[in-house]
Amino acid sequence: MTSTALPALPRRRRRGRRAGAPRGLLIGGLVAAALSLVPIVFLALEARGVSASEAQRLLLRPRVGDLLANTVGLIVATTALCAVIGVGAAWCIERTNVPGRRVWMVLLVLPLAIPEFVSSFGWVSFFTSMRGFWGALLVTVVAYFPFVLLPTAAVLRGSDPALEETARSLGLSGWSTFWRVTAPQLRLPVLGGGLIIALHLLAEYGAFAQLRFPTLATEIYAQYQLGFDGASAAILALVLVALSLALLLAEVIARGRARYARVGSGTKRPRARLALGRRAPLVIAGLGLLTILSLGVPLAALVYWVAQGSSSTLPPTSLLTAVTTTLGLSLGAAVVTVALALPVALLSARHGGGASRLIERSTYVARALPGVVIGLALVSFSIRSASWLYQTTTLLVIAYAILFLPLALVAIRGPLAQIPPRMEDVARSLGLGGLRAFARTTLPLLRTGLGAGAALVFLSTVTELTGTLLLRPTGTETLATRFWTYASSLSYGAAAPYAAVMVAISALPAYLLIRRLDGAGS
Amino acid sequence: MRRRSIAWIALAAVAAALTACGGSGSSATAGSDPITVYSGQHEQTMATLVADFKKRTGIDVKLRSSDEASLANQVLREGSASPADVFVAENPPALTVLERKGLFAPVDAATLSKTPSRLNAPKKDWVAASARSAVLAYNTEKLRPAELPGKLQDLAKPAWRGKIGFAPTETDFQPLITAVRALHGAGAAQSWLQGLKSNGKVYDDNEALIAAVNRGEIAAGLIDHYYWYRLRDEVGASKVHSALHYFDAGDAGALVDVSGAAALKSSTHPREAQRFLSYLVSKPAQEIIATSESYEYPLGSGVQTKRDLKPFDQLKPPAISVEQLGDGRDALRALQDVGLI
Numbered sequence: 133m134t135s136t137a138l139p140a141l142p143r144r145r146r147r148g149r150r151a152g153a154p155r156g157l158l159i160g161g162l163v164a165a166a167l168s169l170v171p172i173v174f175l176a177l178e179a180r181g182v183s184a185s186e187a188q189r190l191l192l193r194p195r196v197g198d199l200l201a202n203t204v205g206l207i208v209a210t211t212a213l214c215a216v217i218g219v220g221a222a223w224c225i226e227r228t229n230v231p232g233r234r235v236w237m238v239l240l241v242l243p244l245a246i247p248e249f250v251s252s253f254g255w256v257s258f259f260t261s262m263r264g265f266w267g268a269l270l271v272t273v274v275a276y277f278p279f280v281l282l283p284t285a286a287v288l289r290g291s292d293p294a295l296e297e298t299a300r301s302l303g304l305s306g307w308s309t310f311w312r313v314t315a316p317q318l319r320l321p322v323l324g325g326g327l328i329i330a331l332h333l334l335a336e337y338g339a340f341a342q343l344r345f346p347t348l349a350t351e352i353y354a355q356y357q358l359g360f361d362g363a364s365a366a367i368l369a370l371v372l373v374a375l376s377l378a379l380l381l382a383e384v385i386a387r388g389r390a391r392y393a394r395v396g397s398g399t400k401r402p403r404a405r406l407a408l409g410r411r412a413p414l415v416i417a418g419l420g421l422l423t424i425l426s427l428g429v430p431l432a433a434l435v436y437w438v439a440q441g442s443s444s445t446l447p448p449t450s451l452l453t454a455v456t457t458t459l460g461l462s463l464g465a466a467v468v469t470v471a472l473a474l475p476v477a478l479l480s481a482r483h484g485g486g487a488s489r490l491i492e493r494s495t496y497v498a499r500a501l502p503g504v505v506i507g508l509a510l511v512s513f514s515i516r517s518a519s520w521l522y523q524t525t526t527l528l529v530i531a532y533a534i535l536f537l538p539l540a541l542v543a544i545r546g547p548l549a550q551i552p553p554r555m556e557d558v559a560r561s562l563g564l565g566g567l568r569a570f571a572r573t574t575l576p577l578l579r580t581g582l583g584a585g586a587a588l589v590f591l592s593t594v595t596e597l598t599g600t601l602l603l604r605p606t607g608t609e610t611l612a613t614r615f616w617t618y619a620s621s622l623s624y625g626a627a628a629p630y631a632a633v634m635v636a637i638s639a640l641p642a643y644l645l646i647r648r649l650d651g652a653g654s
Numbered sequence: 655m656r657r658r659s660i661a662w663i664a665l666a667a668v669a670a671a672l673t674a675c676g677g678s679g680s681s682a683t684a685g686s687d688p689i690t691v692y693s694g695q696h697e698q699t700m701a702t703l704v705a706d707f708k709k710r711t712g713i714d715v716k717l718r719s720s721d722e723a724s725l726a727n728q729v730l731r732e733g734s735a736s737p738a739d740v741f742v743a744e745n746p747p748a749l750t751v752l753e754r755k756g757l758f759a760p761v762d763a764a765t766l767s768k769t770p771s772r773l774n775a776p777k778k779d780w781v782a783a784s785a786r787s788a789v790l791a792y793n794t795e796k797l798r799p800a801e802l803p804g805k806l807q808d809l810a811k812p813a814w815r816g817k818i819g820f821a822p823t824e825t826d827f828q829p830l831i832t833a834v835r836a837l838h839g840a841g842a843a844q845s846w847l848q849g850l851k852s853n854g855k856v857y858d859d860n861e862a863l864i865a866a867v868n869r870g871e872i873a874a875g876l877i878d879h880y881y882w883y884r885l886r887d888e889v890g891a892s893k894v895h896s897a898l899h900y901f902d903a904g905d906a907g908a909l910v911d912v913s914g915a916a917a918l919k920s921s922t923h924p925r926e927a928q929r930f931l932s933y934l935v936s937k938p939a940q941e942i943i944a945t946s947e948s949y950e951y952p953l954g955s956g957v958q959t960k961r962d963l964k965p966f967d968q969l970k971p972p973a974i975s976v977e978q979l980g981d982g983r984d985a986l987r988a989l990q991d992v993g994l995i
Contacts, residue, residue, distance in 0.1 A: 195993040256862075341823075341858040354823040354995040357723040358986045360730065360751045504724070511731045519735060602728060606690055606718040606737070617697045617719065621948075622861050622884045 153483035154566055160475030161491040168495040168534050171509035172373060178366040190364050203347045206265065207333050210272045211326045217273065218280025218325060219318060221422060226288040229405045230415050237646050243426040244278045245638030247595035250631050251275055252339035254433025268345040274426035276329045282645060283321030283546050290550060291317055293403040320549060324542035327383045331538060334372050334500040348372055349502045356504055369505045376500030380493050437628035450614065455633060458610045462593040465532035466586040472533055473540035473585060481548045499538045506535060507602030528603045532593050539592060540585035547581035587641035594638050688714035689739040689926045692729065694722025694748065695913060696948035703942055707933050713926050722748045723825055729757065739921040740930050744913050745825050747982035749780045754981060758916040762928050768935040768954040773912045776977045780916035783934045784943050784950040787969050788830055788909045790899040791867045791882050792874040802899045806834065806907030810849020817873040818854040819863050822994045826860060826878050831985035833906035836978045847992045868896045879963065880949035887947060903970030910971035
């Protein structure tokens with residue numbers, strides 16, 4: 133029996149069934165794609181300034197080979213481990229009777245609220261030998277696994293228990309049921325989370341610099357830092373673009389053309405959870421270890437800084453201003469980014485033609501570029517073509533949207549795939565216009581996804597540093613820039629409160645993410 | 655209905671927050687126009703200087719602090735459209751890069767005369783404001799003073815295997831390579847870097863390096879002197895397990911590097927920009943630098959440091975001109991060829 137024989141499992145999509153996307157949707161998608169491509173266009177322009185022989189000298193060094201090996205090796209290892217840990221933890225929380233399931237969920241999503249430069253500094257200050265590949269692997273896995281855990285838990289909770297019960301009743305063992313019935317449904321969340329993690333890893337700089345693990349991104353920073361002209365940095369950044377294109381292609385192939393929607397979820401019975409019995413302590417120990425590694429170590433580092441540092445001069449006004457600025461920017465970025473992501477997600481889920489696919493894929497590429505590359509490209513762009521935008525809050529929010537669009541997109545596309553488009557068709561056949569039909573059928577069902585997308589963008593904006601330093605209006609200070617100011621003059625005691633407030637602020641959307649998840653289950 | 659109205663309120667709040675942020679960022683204050691200073695210097699010291707400048711002249715300053723390389727890259731892209739009036743760097747290469755693009759205006763002669771002329775830009779378009787010395791910081795439990803090197807190039811010898819840390823991506827490291835090149839030639843610089851690479855441990859920045867030296871993770875590290883003093887402030891003198899060692903007189907390792915400031919040619923407030931430069935080397939400003947927690951050496955108006963630094967006139971730097979330090983491109987190439995970046 134193949135998995136396609138079970139109800140509501142991936143079915144082949146009949147091509148061309150829903151051709152012709154509404155014009156408004158196309159325009160929205162094109163705007164998002166155009167914005168995302170601005171940095172890449174400027175990179176290409178800049179790379180033209182490099183002669184062929186210089187490009188050859190830069191790219192064909194043994195060092196670049198090492199950097200490529202480091203980058204690709206880490207992506208493969210981290211993404212695979214995150215998938216295993218993320219799915220494992222989600223399954224334990226959603227499908228077993230492990231005690232304190234809600235608490236575990238909160239604890240395991242919170243690592244998203246900790247900036248990478250804080251967590252890697254925490255690791256390095258406690259374990260000075262944490263260096264190189266294994267150090268980078270550990271730090272990135274415990275920082276990024278929630279990107280798989282969250283969407284996987286949502287799908288596990290949202291799916292109909294009847295599917296698995298039917299499989300069991302037909303004689304499949306627990307493991308076979310997982311592999312043949314549960315796992316295929318997890319394909320979208322795992323691939324989406326994995327894609328985000330892989331793109332993050334291409335762009336990550338701060339953590340790898342701390343851990344002394346050279347990658348293409350750290351090399352690009354070094355080129356800007358010491359070379360100033362930026363052209364050689366652009367050449368290397370184009371290598372990142374090429375790698376991200378390969379990743380995007382791989383994900384499309386792995387995602388396949390399966391569909392996951394059902395008409396009417398019916399009334400789900402409460403799910404029977406796997407009784408862990410004697411295995412419970414083992415599961416608790418595993419989840420506990422994960423919590424200590426991902427949350428305990430960075431938080432302990434913050435406490436340690438405050439205790440150790442003698443520079444704990446805390447001007448309350450500057451902290452308060454930084455908090456309000458950070459909140460305003462992050463809320464703005466969340467709303468704008470989700471608004472840009474929605475048409476892209478709709479296009480790719482509902483009108484899967486070549487153009488829609490291209491639009492969707494093009495919004496991911498910028499995520500593979502380090503913040504400094506995007507920041508400088510937007511400096512060039514606005515100085516040349518839109519000087520009234522330069523160093524304004526608006527441009528800063530646009531930069532956040534470009535950086536974090538993929539996060540919103542991945543959060544939206546999973547739930548969207550589970551909503552059958554026929555409901556909207558029915559609403560239309562009953563006389564509603566296109567927009568109103570969408571607003572009354574799909575949009576309410578999509579609240580979970582939109583909320584999750586907004587929360588993820590909010591979290592990421594709170595901790596964004598390099599792009600902010602380049603693009604903020606002069607005089608604007610966020611929590612991250614204040615933290616950087618003190619940390620870069622060795623005043624860790626003074627820097628720690630800013631990091632602590634960053635984590636506290638981010639805990640709120642992290643909590644909302646979990647609340648949303650509860651909503652999906654009820 | 656309720657849910658919808660909450661969504662609208664949230665949207666309105668966001669819009670209000672955004673306009674509020676935008677307003678404070680772009681609006682000019684009443685009275686004299688503020689000038690914009692891009693500063694790669696120690697932010698706390700710069701903020702004190704800016705506040706004092708405003709008190710004395712009534713000219714408001716918008717201060718944009720970041721690391722000097724990001725700011726230099728930013729100005730390179732902004733070109734003549736730059737909103738900056740003044741650019742303050744930490745090392746000469748950042749200034750030289752912008753100078754060679756013709757982005758700076760000449761500095762008033764009266765301002766230049768306040769600091770030693772050999773430390774100012776040869777083309778007289780930036781002025782040196784403060785200085786720092788290259789040093790070797792060493793862990794006092796791992797190394798005895800007798801074991802310390804006289805010359806920078808000694809660190810490439812096998813005796814230093816596993817004992818030396820350095821941060822090749824720091825803009826502070828580049829001038830050392832240039833100094834070895836200028837004194838001993840490109841080949842010597844190359845083999846020195848090669849030796850350093852096989853002996854040493856690479857750190858991301860000088861902050862991480864000095865902390866590692868102090869806790870004994872590595873025996874010694876190449877830094878600028880003030881990192882050690884700032885660390886001492888942070889951890890407290892009782893937890894300092896390291897000390898500073900100065901290289902031989904005239905050796906590349908005894909390099910004294912200057913931080914300078916320039917007025918941009920495109921400035922819309924050229925007079926105020928020049929006043930800021932003149933203030934930076936004036937007695938009051940230099941005294942702020944002399945007492946500040948940045949621990950740099952003041953250079954102008956005869957002011958001496960008030961901190962417990964080795965006196966400035968006892969530093970014996972090599973005979974390398976600011977012009978020889980250049981834009982650091984040769985140093986970058988050397989780092990690439992050795993495979994350190």
